[in-house]
Amino acid sequence: MARPYNFSPGPATLPEPVLAQAAAAEMLDWHDATGRPSGMGVMEMSHRGREFGEIFARTEARLRELLAVPAEFKILFMQGGALAENAIVPLNLSQGGVTDHVITGAWSLRTHQEALRYSEARVVASNVAASSANHTTMPAPASRQLSDDASYVHVCSNETIHGVELHELPDLRSLGSDAPLVIDGSSHIASRAIVDWSRLGLAYAGAQKNIGPAGLTLAFVREDLLGRALRICPVAFNYAVVASHGSMYNTPPTYAIYIAGLVFEWIAAQGGVAAIEQRNIAKAALLYGAIDGSGGFYVDRVAPDCRSRMNVPFFLRDDALGAPFLEAATARGLLQLEGHKSVGGLRASLYNAMPLEGVQALVSCMREFAARHG
Amino acid sequence: MARPYNFSPGPATLPEPVLAQAAAAEMLDWHDATGRPSGMGVMEMSHRGREFGEIFARTEARLRELLAVPAEFKILFMQGGALAENAIVPLNLSQGGVTDHVITGAWSLRTHQEALRYSEARVVASNVAASSANHTTMPAPASRQLSDDASYVHVCSNETIHGVELHELPDLRSLGSDAPLVIDGSSHIASRAIVDWSRLGLAYAGAQKNIGPAGLTLAFVREDLLGRALRICPVAFNYAVVASHGSMYNTPPTYAIYIAGLVFEWIAAQGGVAAIEQRNIAKAALLYGAIDGSGGFYVDRVAPDCRSRMNVPFFLRDDALGAPFLEAATARGLLQLEGHKSVGGLRASLYNAMPLEGVQALVSCMREFAARHG
Numbered sequence: 084m085a086r087p088y089n090f091s092p093g094p095a096t097l098p099e100p101v102l103a104q105a106a107a108a109e110m111l112d113w114h115d116a117t118g119r120p121s122g123m124g125v126m127e128m129s130h131r132g133r134e135f136g137e138i139f140a141r142t143e144a145r146l147r148e149l150l151a152v153p154a155e156f157k158i159l160f161m162q163g164g165a166l167a168e169n170a171i172v173p174l175n176l177s178q179g180g181v182t183d184h185v186i187t188g189a190w191s192l193r194t195h196q197e198a199l200r201y202s203e204a205r206v207v208a209s210n211v212a213a214s215s216a217n218h219t220t221m222p223a224p225a226s227r228q229l230s231d232d233a234s235y236v237h238v239c240s241n242e243t244i245h246g247v248e249l250h251e252l253p254d255l256r257s258l259g260s261d262a263p264l265v266i267d268g269s270s271h272i273a274s275r276a277i278v279d280w281s282r283l284g285l286a287y288a289g290a291q292k293n294i295g296p297a298g299l300t301l302a303f304v305r306e307d308l309l310g311r312a313l314r315i316c317p318v319a320f321n322y323a324v325v326a327s328h329g330s331m332y333n334t335p336p337t338y339a340i341y342i343a344g345l346v347f348e349w350i351a352a353q354g355g356v357a358a359i360e361q362r363n364i365a366k367a368a369l370l371y372g373a374i375d376g377s378g379g380f381y382v383d384r385v386a387p388d389c390r391s392r393m394n395v396p397f398f399l400r401d402d403a404l405g406a407p408f409l410e411a412a413t414a415r416g417l418l419q420l421e422g423h424k425s426v427g428g429l430r431a432s433l434y435n436a437m438p439l440e441g442v443q444a445l446v447s448c449m450r451e452f453a454a455r456h457g
Numbered sequence: 458m459a460r461p462y463n464f465s466p467g468p469a470t471l472p473e474p475v476l477a478q479a480a481a482a483e484m485l486d487w488h489d490a491t492g493r494p495s496g497m498g499v500m501e502m503s504h505r506g507r508e509f510g511e512i513f514a515r516t517e518a519r520l521r522e523l524l525a526v527p528a529e530f531k532i533l534f535m536q537g538g539a540l541a542e543n544a545i546v547p548l549n550l551s552q553g554g555v556t557d558h559v560i561t562g563a564w565s566l567r568t569h570q571e572a573l574r575y576s577e578a579r580v581v582a583s584n585v586a587a588s589s590a591n592h593t594t595m596p597a598p599a600s601r602q603l604s605d606d607a608s609y610v611h612v613c614s615n616e617t618i619h620g621v622e623l624h625e626l627p628d629l630r631s632l633g634s635d636a637p638l639v640i641d642g643s644s645h646i647a648s649r650a651i652v653d654w655s656r657l658g659l660a661y662a663g664a665q666k667n668i669g670p671a672g673l674t675l676a677f678v679r680e681d682l683l684g685r686a687l688r689i690c691p692v693a694f695n696y697a698v699v700a701s702h703g704s705m706y707n708t709p710p711t712y713a714i715y716i717a718g719l720v721f722e723w724i725a726a727q728g729g730v731a732a733i734e735q736r737n738i739a740k741a742a743l744l745y746g747a748i749d750g751s752g753g754f755y756v757d758r759v760a761p762d763c764r765s766r767m768n769v770p771f772f773l774r775d776d777a778l779g780a781p782f783l784e785a786a787t788a789r790g791l792l793q794l795e796g797h798k799s800v801g802g803l804r805a806s807l808y809n810a811m812p813l814e815g816v817q818a819l820v821s822c823m824r825e826f827a828a829r830h831g
Contacts, residue, residue, distance in 0.1 A: 170691030298710025317544030336672025
């Protein structure tokens with residue numbers, strides 16, 4: 084049987100060649116760039132040894148190149164996912180003062196809740212709305228809403244559960260604010276062409292969508308923001324400490340970093356992030372087109388200008404057809420299409436590693452199902 | 458060439474059959490207990506799906522069985538390693554009051570330092586000493602030293618860097634204390650027969666020694682200690698929240714948990730922890746015997762009654778022979794024997810997955826080297 088298509092929101096499908104390479108000789112005996120065997124699998128290597136040092140350096144350099152990360156940003160390899168960063172960010176940046184938050188869905192709501200432990204966390208814009216219109220638009224912060232004294236402004240640039248995506252980073256300076264912009268980019272990192280780093284102070288992302296295995300978190304921190312941590316910040320999560328130890332103050336999740344490195348090589352081999360983005364645009368257009376062209380059999384509630392390319396929550400006009408749809412999809416090797424329990428309906432995640440063929444198969448399944456039940 | 462023996466202090470050698478199983482069909486297509494293919498590798502599975510649910514439940518049950526963990530202890534699968542737990546423990550248990558600390562080496566020193574952020578952290582016993590006697594004994598806390606009002610007493614039961622091991626847990630009740638005992642067992646968990654859980658309130662361990670890949674932390678928490686967290690405890694690291702969500706409040710490090718599960722199966726197949734302990738005793742006796750019987754060519758500074766079975770730091774009488782020794786060892790497939798930079802000399806870590814044959818090969822290399830250079 085061909086490999087099924089896995090539409091999981093994360094942990095999520097990975098490129099087949101990445102898994103094949105990890106599974107082959109490298110699991111038991113990793114070879115360095117010159118082909119010299121190490122006699123160890125990557126999981127078994129000391130993080131301070133020459134071999135892992137080579138893996139780490141190559142991974143970081145490739146990531147910096149793929150996302151064109153400027154030299155003034157440190158790349159930190161951390162643990163705990165975006166949920167832990169919800170605390171780690173204010174512990175490092177808030178200085179106990181005001182933080183501004185844009186609410187766009189379930190993840191930014193949690194970010195705001197957690198920031199209240201460490202700062203005066205204000206909501207400066209929100210897309211909360213009644214019933215089915217909840218979290219279906221992308222609110223833009225206006226200058227009059229931003230706090231004069233905010234230590235940062237937080238935005239979740241892609242909401243995995245509600246499927247809204249920010250297609251351009253806000254320019255806080257043009258809104259009269261000097262506050263650094265902080266982005267939770269977990270579910271669309273590396274899916275789009277060059278990020279506008281000049282607008283950013285900090286970006287973070289859990290790895291388990293577009294990067295690799297769960298348990299690795301990436302943080303991109305502008306150097307001038309280091310060294311502001313509260314005394315109550317755990318040392319293992321102090322950005323300045325992590326940065327000055329090259330992400331090895333505590334033992335990093337070495338195997339997850341290795342897999343991330345293989346994914347970065349795969350992205351490069353696909354033509355880089357710009358080429359990946361073109362494919363992501365095509366994949367999303369195909370699926371949204373099928374939903375919008377279904378005569379109302381399938382329904383998308385998100386405003387067209389902020390629909391996510393990565394996470395597509397949608398509904399059947401007749402909710403009772405949900406279970407039969409999932410059954411039909413699974414029978415065709417289309418996996419993990421259940422909607423999030425807080426939203427219901429269906430959800431297809433179209434991360435980088437989802438091939439166009441997977442979306443074609445989904446769309447064809449949707450059309451047949453609609454023809455049978457419409 | 459035969460697989461080399463890897464004496465790394467962690468991340469460390471893993472059982473070859475574990476890596477082989479993970480590398481084979483399972484990397485791309487995990488099969489459930491009935492042999493049904495899932496169509497996904499473990500890294501790609503939603504942590505909330507049926508398949509990973511099966512892996513998780515089996516892993517936890519096997520661990521509970523192997524270590525005879527009583528029902529009143531919750532087993533939490535977390536992230537950040539022991540260094541993060543140094544903050545997470547006082548954030549969860551100290552209530553901002555007094556915590557008692559036994560200092561036995563580099564790791565317990567750091568634990569005490571970090572606890573000072575959140576509690577009045579006192580040193581109640583210590584093996585700090587001048588020069589080469591530093592951290593070479595195991596101090597026992599006496600009742601007169603324990604604080605009346607401590608929220609817990611912390612001990613590192615095996616010091617990975619200094620090689621001292623606690624061979625019996627202290628019985629705080631017999632010392633007149635009701636405080637829960639908290640153990641950092643990172644580097645000897647699952648290496649010894651049944652832990653005396655009745656003396657324990659909390660044990661935690663980074664996985665990267667005896668359990669599996671770096672990036673997974675295990676915490677065993679007695680239920681009555683849940684719910685005491687400070688308001689500044691990040692929700693992702695709040696034991697009560699992690700426990701009530703079955704370790705899935707944030708996305709857990711799923712692949713590391715899967716590998717840990719394979720390691721637990723391997724331990725069970727070896728006859729369980731009691732059988733593993735007998736092998737560990739034999740391995741340690743062989744190496745310590747070779748050091749002590751070398752006529753002073755090799756030197757062990759740790760007091761015999763508290764020598765670690767897992768981590769054996771030792772020295773050459775002539776320090777200048779260190780580099781040639783490491784070269785000779787590497788040439789014979791004996792890897793990662795450098796001592797920690799803060800201690801110098803050599804160090805052999807003899808975790809569960811190190812076979813007796815590896816220690817025999819090391820001892821034979823040591824004897825030959827001594828004969829040549831003695």
